[in-house]
Amino acid sequence: MSAQRVVPLAEAISTHVRDGLCVALEGFTHLIPFAAGHEIIRQRRRDLHLVRMTPDLVYDQMIGMGCARRLTFSWGGNPGVGSLHRLRDAVEHGWPRPLELDEHTHAGVAAAYCAGAARLPFAMLRGYLGTDLANANPRVRSVECPFTGERLAAVPALNPDVTILHAQRADRSGNVAVHGIVGAQREAALAAQVLIVTVEEIVDELPPAMNAIVLPHWIVTAVAHCPGGAYPSYVQDHYSRDNAFYQRWDAIARDRETFRAWMDEHVFGCRDHAAFLARLRAAA
Amino acid sequence: MSAQRVVPLAEAISTHVRDGLCVALEGFTHLIPFAAGHEIIRQRRRDLHLVRMTPDLVYDQMIGMGCARRLTFSWGGNPGVGSLHRLRDAVEHGWPRPLELDEHTHAGVAAAYCAGAARLPFAMLRGYLGTDLANANPRVRSVECPFTGERLAAVPALNPDVTILHAQRADRSGNVAVHGIVGAQREAALAAQVLIVTVEEIVDELPPAMNAIVLPHWIVTAVAHCPGGAYPSYVQDHYSRDNAFYQRWDAIARDRETFRAWMDEHVFGCRDHAAFLARLRAAA
């Protein structure tokens, strides 16, 4: 069992992330799986339906490199900085290719992940009230309460073909321990057909964790050891968020050529995430 | 704030638990608030709508003493022993008074608490399939998915007027820390208008708890210091379940007079839970 579950990241991606699939790389500010995103770019995946509450830099990079045909999201900015220029370029000018938007609110995506995790066909919420979003997105409908007659917003459940997370630790059987800010990661993980987790460290066996957050091995498809795998986002108790990188990204991503050059050097030009981090350290 | 929140149990019950209200004493095997149940009996509350997934001994006692007019539940037995004789007597013979049943499954009650916590009017689940329960209970209906047309079971949200829990620790501001088996307690707490928590110990200030289970002071109405308050159920890291008492209860509750005599001596005959425990220790 363990032998199958703990694999190199490149193998996990090539085995499970196929062109055209619906893929969610989750992690809310904390634990964003950048290494996995870069590996998907390296393997030149295409036509992906990307799902993520906050696309962040990782999807700006994947969209800019032409991996995505569709995006389900609820907030698409560079946190604390401004725009995601590659996302904007794809939406505003169809570069490098047009991007379909399935746009929601945080509450809507969160509820849709929960419904997906429970294998319900839809989620309901008191949401999308008094906005143009409900008209702009045909996937926002309504449902009537069979007891009160009240109408509530309804969105389809989200069930990614593949969800990818980053976490602090896993053991050799594939149990994963997460702590700190968790966003909607557990729900996105439980909603998926395939769950890939990159981790900072792998231990022989995780101890009983009582009420701590654990993804048990029987819901985890593959674990990849990937120290620094969430950089430039952060990992509680391991490294902090590189806010300066998020600021630098604004200038890098603003121009198509600068962006392509950066990706060529830092992603295609690096064998893996360790090499990527080494290059950044050398440049620092 | 703290001055108001930490109060004696008798005061918390007399202030908040009024005749006719909908009251949920939750705790799944672990952390069952017996002391609060006994105080409700001592204060001779009537016509309560009791809600609890597993009525357990605490509701057998309250029902047998005539506190309840209605019961929402999903499993009404003495765990590992057999029947709840007082519950059965009320249902089978209307003694000491008839008891309306609002009967569900665990999955149904759990979903109804979650809907209540989210202030949604109903919960949906793939439940009550192929059973007579859906026909026996008019509060089990169905809803159609606005995307797939699939029909799902629907139950009304549960929003108790008062939810009562027992926990390990609280601080003087009223923050409550729980660990171990949690059942549906958090959802029952968040679904309530009023939340009362009895605790083993009160500390000056609970430390930041990261991913541990905390009920923050602003959702807690009243905290009462009540060591042993979950006995004969148990409290993780404080005392274990008195399985022998659960076995003894079968004989006590089987007969109306034996039951009344036991309650007279151990509940009416004891000023509070400390006195109740002292009496049991003396008898042991």
Next chain:
Amino acid sequence: MSDCTRDEMMTIAAARLLWDGCVCFVGIGLPSAACNLARLTHAPGIVLIYESGTLGTRPDVLPLSIGDGELAETAACVIPLPEVFAYLLQAGRVDVGFLGAAQLDRYGNLNSTVIGPYQAPSTRLPGAGGATEIAAHARRTFVMLKATPRSLVARLDFRTSAGFLDGRAARARTSMRGAGPQAVITDFGLLTPAPDTDELQLTALYPGATIADARAATGWPLAVAATVETLAPPTTLELDTLRALQARTREAHRRPVRLPA
């Protein structure tokens, strides 16, 4: 068999149906003994889930309640009960669910609610608990109960949990995803559903039990498979492991509880 009780044989027969790594939704009593016996013998990697929210628990002694402290202390993690039912059971992540009941009919439907009419029962039983959704969503279920004409009945007083409904693929036409009861483990042997009709038939007997015993204990004309296997008697390992587990359990639960001060 002489030195093995029917309870032990039932427990061992149930344990043999489990495999290493299977995700198992456990109930209290015989199922709990069977699952832990499997874990201590041929299925060390079995994942035991109790509805109290303890996942992957490894108790040293059998719990008396579904939520004993040791289940939490030895679990990989403890999660809220609503998630157990929504994210694990309803989501189809449970391989095996165990069920018991007061009444079972020939299609494996179960009653644990009432004897007599629902509004005026002669005997009020505990009710559904987790059983209804376990019966619907576990990939397969195993039912354990003592066979008597009052437990194996021609007609249920109340249907609490669905087996094969009226048989002949009636269940397959519903939205229930689980395959339903794949074995009923009684104190004479095993009943399993016939492929075409879904009707339970006698397919295995314990050593020393006879078809006549089975028929006498069944409240409907019991169908008997063309070939009825006789199950192997308990191995020394099975029996020793089970009895050691039971001894540890008796010992642990004999210790008096100190009343909280």
Next chain:
Amino acid sequence: MSDCTRDEMMTIAAARLLWDGCVCFVGIGLPSAACNLARLTHAPGIVLIYESGTLGTRPDVLPLSIGDGELAETAACVIPLPEVFAYLLQAGRVDVGFLGAAQLDRYGNLNSTVIGPYQAPSTRLPGAGGATEIAAHARRTFVMLKATPRSLVARLDFRTSAGFLDGRAARARTSMRGAGPQAVITDFGLLTPAPDTDELQLTALYPGATIADARAATGWPLAVAATVETLAPPTTLELDTLRALQARTREAHRRPVRLPA
């Protein structure tokens, strides 16, 4: 005012609207500064919730992201994001929600989605995030934004979050439970809804700001209240506390991050 920037005045004006013990849904930027200023001055018991799930957090420096590690380390607890929106915000447990936007109209409706048509925007903005449900469910909201004729507009390109809709109690006729925007904190002063029409009107100016400044910065004919209060200038405590907080923040975020090895 001479020695106080408009950003500082906005932050201080917003902080003054908060009270001790209020449960506050915080956004990044000026709202975060305002909420923490209130916590460090007159509202030590304020409960700060960031949508990342950190409840009752007490950061020593302002976070640059909604989910900085220090928010988790100093929080009473950290909960999953779906619970923040379902069990806290939707449940009506949030007293104050802060909002910002690219465009605001005279009824306090907000646009943070697109400039131009949705299908072919001239500028794609980040989108709703948590704003739509904060606007609907927080008991009251405060909006903070820099006033220009391009941000305070006669007509929104897209309505992302509801204020008073078309005014005249239109919001009260919906199922939204929150009272809507009770104040818009701009860089000249405060706009608040008129009781009868719900239309935003100028009710307070910062020291040194004029009605003419306000009108010039507003893209619709701005209504002015019968009496326009002039807000008290920042106290020494307010200004010193805010500047110390900002200095700590700059200092902390200047430290270079060590790249993971």
